[in-house]
Amino acid sequence: MKIFDGHSDILTDVLMRRLNGEKNVLKNHHIERLRKGGVDGAILVVWIDPPYTDNPSWRMIQVLGAACDEIEDMKDVAGIVYSYSDILSLRENGKLPIIIGCEGLSGISGNISILSMLHKLGVRHASLTWNEENELATGVRSPNKNRGVTPLGIKALNKLEELKMIVDVSHANEKTFWDVFENTKKPFIASHSNAYSICSVPRNLKDDQIKAIASRNGVIGMNSWPDFIDDKDPTVEKLADHIDYIANLVGIDVIGLGFDFCDFLQGDTTSSFQDSESTAAIGLEDASKIPALIDILYKRGYKNDDVEKIAFKNYERVIKEIIG
Numbered sequence: 198m199k200i201f202d203g204h205s206d207i208l209t210d211v212l213m214r215r216l217n218g219e220k221n222v223l224k225n226h227h228i229e230r231l232r233k234g235g236v237d238g239a240i241l242v243v244w245i246d247p248p249y250t251d252n253p254s255w256r257m258i259q260v261l262g263a264a265c266d267e268i269e270d271m272k273d274v275a276g277i278v279y280s281y282s283d284i285l286s287l288r289e290n291g292k293l294p295i296i297i298g299c300e301g302l303s304g305i306s307g308n309i310s311i312l313s314m315l316h317k318l319g320v321r322h323a324s325l326t327w328n329e330e331n332e333l334a335t336g337v338r339s340p341n342k343n344r345g346v347t348p349l350g351i352k353a354l355n356k357l358e359e360l361k362m363i364v365d366v367s368h369a370n371e372k373t374f375w376d377v378f379e380n381t382k383k384p385f386i387a388s389h390s391n392a393y394s395i396c397s398v399p400r401n402l403k404d405d406q407i408k409a410i411a412s413r414n415g416v417i418g419m420n421s422w423p424d425f426i427d428d429k430d431p432t433v434e435k436l437a438d439h440i441d442y443i444a445n446l447v448g449i450d451v452i453g454l455g456f457d458f459c460d461f462l463q464g465d466t467t468s469s470f471q472d473s474e475s476t477a478a479i480g481l482e483d484a485s486k487i488p489a490l491i492d493i494l495y496k497r498g499y500k501n502d503d504v505e506k507i508a509f510k511n512y513e514r515v516i517k518e519i520i521g
Contacts, residue, residue: 198491201238201509202484203418203455204300204367204389208241210461212263223271226461227484231293234487238284238293238509240322240388240455242300246462250303250329257304261318264297277319281517296516298322298388301368307332307349309356316360321520323357324365324388325350326373334373337399345372351380358383363519366390366410367418367455370399374406384413384515389420389455391439392446400425404446411447414518416511418455421481433480437493440507449503453512454490458483 211222219225231239243264249256268277275293278284284294297320305311312323325334325346333350335341346354354377357364364385366374377385387410393401402410402417410417419439423431426439443452459476460483480489494504 198235198488198504199237199509200235200454200487200491201512202236203240203386203416203453203512204298204420204457205239205241206244206246206300206457206459206462207239208260208264208267208297209244209246211267212260215263215266216259220266221270222267224274228271228274228293230483230485233485234483235491235508236293236484236487237288238278238296238513240296240298242298242322243304243320244300245303245327250327253301253303253331254306257299265318278321278516278520279319280521281513284513284516296321296363296520298363298365300324300365301327301329301331301336302333302353303327303329303331309349309352312353312356312360312362316362320362322363322365322388324368325353325377327368334376335370336368336373337370339370342370343372345370345374346376346380350376354380361520363515367420368400371403371406374409378409378413381413383519384415385410386415386453386512386515387417387455389418389422389457391420391425391436392442395435395439395442396425396427398425398428407443407447407451411451414515415451416453416515417443417451418453418512421456421458421478422476423478426478431478433478433486433489434493436478436481436490437497440494441497444503449506450511452507454487454508456481456484456487 243260245253276287287294326336328336328338330339334346335344393403427435
């Protein structure tokens, strides 16, 4: 089964390894595992990872620089998606289509014109925040529950839609979520979030939020991070329960996959926001294990057309509509 992964932090690994003098990071450390898992398209994000959140602009530049260097190394196995047609042409040539995204925009330091620069570099996706509170909006770990999208953040949303970039609400607090909903017109996504009714953590989506995304023909990417699956038994079967729940609530067309695999990240990067001992759900430890989730869906009676929608078609529908 072809898989589109709506959220990956591989670019963080690319940066760290390139800083240590390595090259060809995607080919040497990731592509085999991705192919084994069926991944045939992904959003790779520029993420301001702890402990670098105090200087987000510098970290953003570092990641983008490493990504630009890596693009040359990986050109025989992968390519950057600037428009939907690139997905098709890259696949025809046996290459992995990659959408570059930004997981939070703290790195632009409130300078909206930088979004135009990012777009020219190939960025086609962004969320306003990661967990933090910044000049544009409010992340899920902010104590200010009544703070959402700022006036500057509304300008950023308008610019993202003007540039035909995908807007993402994963990591947004509830006020920011609803401000995004009220100040956008196009479909938007929650690239890596699960159902709050199954696992009641702030990073997951409540029923009204799920319905709001569905009303915009957006997509929610199911997240394999254990803290967001189940507080006692975070398994691949439990992640399938989230899919069942959302399918019963709003239908198949809103469900995608956004695994957020962290098996390749350093422990000091994840420890600041990690609650469980592991960074992986049991049975879904890395990208190579993705077929286990697909097998469960078939065993639970999902039809092939529905599995394909969850696996890649729903995400690609939104990508085609937004970036053109």
